Amino acid sequence: MGEHGYDVVIIGGGVAGLTASIYLAGKGFRTALVSRGDPACCLSTGCIDVLGAHEDPMKGIDRLPRNHPYRIAGRRTVIDALEAFLGLMEERGLPYRGSLGRNTGILTPIGTTKTTCLVPITMEASSGFTTTHIHVVSFKGLRDFYPSYITSRLANTSVSVFDAGTSSTLGLATKFDEPSFVDDFCAWLSGLELPPGKIAVPAVLGLKDPKAVLQRIRASTGREIFEIPTLPPSVPGIRLFRALKDAFLARGGHLYWGNAVASVETRSGQVEAITMAGPCRPSRAHARAFILATGSFVGGGLFAQRGSVRETVFDLDVKVPGPRRDWFLNDFFSPGHPVEASGIEVDSSFRPLGCGLKNLFACGSILAHGEIMRHRCGHGLAIATGSAAARACERLLS
Numbered sequence: 408m409g410e411h412g413y414d415v416v417i418i419g420g421g422v423a424g425l426t427a428s429i430y431l432a433g434k435g436f437r438t439a440l441v442s443r444g445d446p447a448c449c450l451s452t453g454c455i456d457v458l459g460a461h462e463d464p465m466k467g468i469d470r471l472p473r474n475h476p477y478r479i480a481g482r483r484t485v486i487d488a489l490e491a492f493l494g495l496m497e498e499r500g501l502p503y504r505g506s507l508g509r510n511t512g513i514l515t516p517i518g519t520t521k522t523t524c525l526v527p528i529t530m531e532a533s534s535g536f537t538t539t540h541i542h543v544v545s546f547k548g549l550r551d552f553y554p555s556y557i558t559s560r561l562a563n564t565s566v567s568v569f570d571a572g573t574s575s576t577l578g579l580a581t582k583f584d585e586p587s588f589v590d591d592f593c594a595w596l597s598g599l600e601l602p603p604g605k606i607a608v609p610a611v612l613g614l615k616d617p618k619a620v621l622q623r624i625r626a627s628t629g630r631e632i633f634e635i636p637t638l639p640p641s642v643p644g645i646r647l648f649r650a651l652k653d654a655f656l657a658r659g660g661h662l663y664w665g666n667a668v669a670s671v672e673t674r675s676g677q678v679e680a681i682t683m684a685g686p687c688r689p690s691r692a693h694a695r696a697f698i699l700a701t702g703s704f705v706g707g708g709l710f711a712q713r714g715s716v717r718e719t720v721f722d723l724d725v726k727v728p729g730p731r732r733d734w735f736l737n738d739f740f741s742p743g744h745p746v747e748a749s750g751i752e753v754d755s756s757f758r759p760l761g762c763g764l765k766n767l768f769a770c771g772s773i774l775a776h777g778e779i780m781r782h783r784c785g786h787g788l789a790i791a792t793g794s795a796a797a798r799a800c801e802r803l804l805s
């Protein structure tokens with residue numbers, strides 16, 4: 408079995424685990440990130456929902472219950488974490504736009520409005536989409552994107568279809584990574600007789616440098632252009648994930664991707680080591696501190712059994728909202744599904760309550776009382792608590 412030693416090991420490579428990893432690796436700690444697979448972020452729009460249920464997300468934090476993870480982190484930490492995220496994305500060439508004090512509305516693929524806080528630069532021009540003409544460009548054969556949903560809801564829209572020779576969002580994004588393809592697309596667009604207004608495309612403007620593709624199309628057509636998020640797999644979600652992963656590696660972090668934590672060793676109130684099982688031979692990593700960021704039910708950090716919910720790595724106590732009959736709502740799509748409040752309760756240093764493990768921290772959607780769908784705070788909560796747990800861990804390591 409391979410043996411490795413670190414200052415800190417983060418378990419789970421979603422937005423929360425990556426945020427914590429980037430912070431600690433950036434501070435010079437020997438940092439390893441272990442993740443079984445791709446995170447929920449790859450399914451998301453790539454937009455950062457901070458508190459979609461309130462017009463002003465920062466003011467809304469103070470109205471949340473005291474046990475909500477944002478309240479535990481504190482408003483100042485949430486702001487610092489999101490500002491650090493904006494700086495990081497600028498550094499990685501994937502800039503985000505928006506204001507922490509005001510939510511914005513962007514166009515969805517079914518012609519409705521998604522309320523969110525920070526958007527990739529490729530979606531910036533979406534805001535105010537109801538007040539100008541929008542020409543939607545789709546791609547021949549593209550599955551899971553039907554402009555008729557948009558045109559039937561919004562009178563100020565029209566549609567054209569480009570034949571790119573491929574019909575998946577990832578295939579199209581790969582094509583947009585080629586400058587010659589972008590040139591062909593721009594030449595086609597310039598030949599269309601479009602009414603004045605903006606151009607909208609499904610979110611496929613490349614995986615590598617969407618900002619450059621956007622600028623190229625803008626320069627060639629003289630028009631504002633924006634991306635509309637699509638169904639999973641989501642190109643903007645994958646871009647966000649890759650940007651965070653690359654930022655971690657650029658800070659000298661060690662990545663164990665495709666590795667699940669198979670067992671843990673604890674002694675005298677401390678986690679000593681984890682054993683990883685993956686495609687290669689098993690290996691053991693010991694560290695001075697550990698951060699649990701394995702997500703909720705989607706990520707695999709929580710697992711619902713008959714009558715209880717289990718935390719899958721350390722078998723920590725899980726807070727569940729009453730007996731199993733109370734976990735359900737008759738309307739599946741209602742926000743605020745009670746089981747959403749399940750998770751790990753933490754102290755003010757993001758240490759799980761009741762386990763007595765002094766060098767273990769937790770962050771992200773595995774935390775209790777987050778209620779991500781109800782408050783619409785997915786990535787925002789992952790960034791804020793990833794940062795808060797990393798700072799608490801830094802205090803321990805220093």
Ligand SMILES: Cc1cc2nc3c(=O)[nH]c(=O)nc-3n(C[C@H](O)[C@H](O)[C@H](O)COP(=O)(O)OP(=O)(O)OC[C@H]3O[C@@H](n4cnc5c(N)ncnc54)[C@H](O)[C@@H]3O)c2cc1C
Pocket residue numbers: 418419420421422423424441442443444445446447448450451452453454455456457639666667668669700701702703705706707708719720770771772773779784785786787789
């Ligand atoms: C379809 C969908 C769309 C969404 N859209 C948005 C959106 O537009 N905006 C927004 O803000 N939020 C959105 N969200 C919510 C948001 O994606 C999540 O709240 C957030 O990304 C959670 O991050 P996380 O790091 O806590 O967990 P996760 O992303 O779930 O990451 C957990 C990671 O831990 C790993 N893991 C689990 N168990 C182990 C183990 N034993 N060993 C090693 N690794 C393990 C998993 O493989 C995974 O990589 C969406 C969620 C979904 C499902």
